[in-house]
Amino acid sequence: MLKRLTLTIVLAGSVTLAFGQVGVGAKPIKGAKVYLDGSKKSLKKNWTYWEGPRFSAEMPIKWPEVTDPVDGGKAISSNDPAAAGGLYGAADIVTKDKFEDFRAHVEFFIKNEGGNSGVYLQNRYEIQVLDGDYGDHGMGAIINEQIPTSEEYNGLGKWNAYDIVFKAARFKNGVLVEKARTTIYFNGVKIHEDQPIQQVWGGPNSGLDGGNDGGKGITDRPGGLKLQAEGHDVYYRNIWIKKLDLDGKSTDF
Template sequence: MKKIALVFTLIIGVVFNINAQTGVGVEKPNNAEILFDGSRKMLDEKWTYWKGPRLAAEMPIKWEIVRDPIDEGTVMSSNDPAGAGGKYGAADIVTKDEFRDFRLHVEFLVEEEGGNSGVYLQNRYEIQILDGDYGLHGMAAIINEHLPEQEAYNGTGQWNAYDIKFKAARFEDGKLKEKARATIYFNGKKIHKDKAIQQVWGGPNSGIDGGNDGGKGITDTLGGIKLQAEGHSVLFRNIWIEKIDLSNAGTDF
């Protein structure tokens, strides 16, 4: 009986790991779309500058394609000169495609202490990247709303991965019926479980609806995946997204 129980436990563990599909180096599912594969070609094809009120950069995108400092291949750096001094919104890049519900994978490496960037869901809700801070405005926070349930950051000079399942806000007759929600894994550890997201933070320079009622005026419009430039060298690679329909489901996985 002990052997049977052990085999059963191992099977359950394997199935769980297959379903989770989280962490650095995870390959995309067959029906997912690659948003960045390390090439200049894909950066130009699938991304553009976000045309927010503080935009100071001009096309083509000035995020450099550089050698991966750890593994083979190339990656992109968020150190756009227009974003120097922490001017978020001045040189942020966003996907040309827009999304509602999705599963997203993003890998990033902070090159220096204090490195700052962010991953924006629907160009609204920021999942923070900030070396040296684990507060509500710090690493892996759903910014200003939810602290990560555990610390999972690999540190500067190492690759990290966010795996996110996101459900967009729902509306009925033009009125907000259900707030956006997200479940997030950080380097394979679940840090946010089906958390409701209240608003956009940072004002109109931050993202879509940031200037509506102090960020609380969420609208029923789609948005892209945005990466933030704040004058720091944060590297990105292996970004993919899978469109899903969560109309009758939560985000936990």
């Protein structure tokens, strides 16, 4: 069977595929919405705190706008004071828009050794952002389930990019009939191909359904893209998302 992957251009750290660019600097595909351009204005417009059981921050969002150490532009830091000491769930932010199937691009920069954050698909399934670790809880992992097929992290002080196609879990008459699935590129290289995701990890403080049957009780509620605060200087910019309809389709691209 022919794959839908077509390499056409390599330019400025990004790679153009049949389904748009992947890699650092990838531009939004047609129909995508930019959710974070690195400015406080875009943060305020498109994001809010996730008010889970451990939530202890106060609006407006306290994630600071910082100067991009590489390009001199703007970026947003995940170093919210309410999450100091690794209190994930205390000051995580989530898009105001909620999603089922989608294509997303997320760029992140880790300033210090051991810098820790996370990208949550549908505010449920964590794709790890963690300097200095490689494994099922390390960089690029579908947390606690799948390690990336290769190590593509650019390292401290450099921008990195996740390009993601996500398909939400499917239900029939309220019963789960198909697990969520995802394909992910890391810095332009495919590290997960149409992988099923089994559950939510980390308990009720981690996201939607985290406290439901130990994270196995997935529901059909749509959820936003969430970024995790753990009291570290992890910067984000160039986040864009397009809603998709993947009924009967793979996430591979």
